[in-house]
Amino acid sequence: MQHTSAIKLYQNHLDPLSRAIMDGDVTRFMAGLHLPHILRTVDSQISFETDDDLRQGVTYYMESLQAAGVTRLERRCKSAVYKSETQIEGYNSVRAYSGEAPAILPFLARMVLEFRDGEWRISETDMAVLRDKWDVLPQVGGKVEPLPNAPSSESEFNLACFQVLLNWLSQAALCNDFDAWSRACALPLTVTGRTGQTVFETEEALRNEFQYYMSAFDVHNVTDIIRRPLDVHMVGETRMTGTCRTYVLSHANLVVQPYDSEITFERVSNGFWQMVKMDNIIGHRDWTTEGAES
Template identity: 25%
Template sequence: MTSAEALAIYQETLDALSDALMAGDTDTALARIKLPYLRRTLNSEVVIETPEDLVSGFLIYGEAVRGLGATNWVRLATEAAFLNDKYITGHHVTHTLRDATPVMESYASRMVLILEKGVWKMLEIHSMLSNPHWPIYIPRVEHSARSQTYVSSPQSDARKLAVAPLTLYQEFLDGLSAAHNADDFEAYCSYLLFPYTWHTESTDTIISSPDDVRPFFDEVRESIAARNGDRLVRYAEEAEFISGDLLCGYHATEFCSGARRVFGPVKSRMILKRKGTSWYLKSVTNSLENTKFPYIVPKPAKALVTLRTIQERTRT
């Protein structure tokens, strides 16, 4: 695995997605972008989870580029390297042109690719744009020397680890559940990155301290006991590194008595952040109808609200 091979793969991915953007080819976008994926500008960070959100944002951005009068959207790779045999990281510069004439300032980006079922797909992109929200209706370049400067790569990228993200996620869930089942509040809080956010179908709450967590911690144990359960179990279903220090995972939570399930499953999503060599909870979303934190009785909802929806309703 040489840098030349990485650069060729990186450029081919750029070309495929650039052509698709200008043509409004959403089939290629869906085939060459891994969900969920992380999109960052200088002023925003959003995780795109669903095909519907991907297609909507992709078409809107394509219309924005063409609306500038552009006939060509050229992205040229400047460097790329394998993080391991599954991930490539690289840098490129975007030129938005009407024939050969720029219609906006060029800007630098960093992108990470993932190999999935033999196809290289975009997993993360960080661009030197100043747009504060997504989708992007009018691309705005940071008017400084930084717009032509590489977006820095993280010093320690979790994707270099030999451990699969799903394995890490299950280990995190097991530790969190063990603390709950042992009634060890201090151990439970050691997994939390304060302040973190808690979301349900209709509610968004900032959890600032252990004092905010204690009522929830106790209520869950009381709910398990009220159903004659003896423990809480979380089963990891999907997980991926969406950046060098962020992991997005999906799991199901059940209350159990022996081998029997007495409540659940409740679908959930967590965003974990890596600090040093450990992972901590940054955000959790539960498929619940409850409108208050802590809740008295958990009320499962039919679906898990997307991060995109949460972003929109918490926009300031």
């Protein structure tokens, strides 16, 4: 089943749904979703259990977009991987416009596609946005629930958004696809490790580094990267710098002892978040199995 690229399959599924939204075609949009379908923001969640629930929610969404003056919706897959032969997890950007003006700052969404009854459909959607900041989202009266770990302050919201970006950055590497990984990075990209600082100015230089990165994955049989945020601070709405603890795994085993990094994301010229700087205590050029066992 994995003959199709996860990224290609994700985007091919996303495009007709985006068109259905803008066409106001509720039935066509519903056909792309599994039931139950879970929709989360960073502070809320709603589960659509029945066709009637989903129809009400999707109708509300389309009517709200129209009332808000949204004339164009763009969703582009940034990365996607097979979690199994019947499940794909991916990240996509979301851009909404009223004419040529953004209706909201671009944000990242995570979706889970599952293969059931001979079809790929979306079963989960997570959006890195507060519900009241994007109140067009589908809902059915009385069924929107606050998340138990919902951010209670702006700093907690920023930390939650930082976690989403870290998750995307890790998945982009696990794609083993340069285009996916490069979408998570901006040029010039500054990386600091044990050997000093390197600035990647060109796509060719970044591609060479990616190939070295993937070689380290192969040598150490890396199957997952987990980054846990420790803190984050914002500089306006366009720069986010935080520290995180990184766990590099080969199945259940650590490749190296967990290490801390400082990572900076910026909203670059296209308005979307990308990594511009990473300071590591160690990096993939320093990975060694020595001392990895706990």
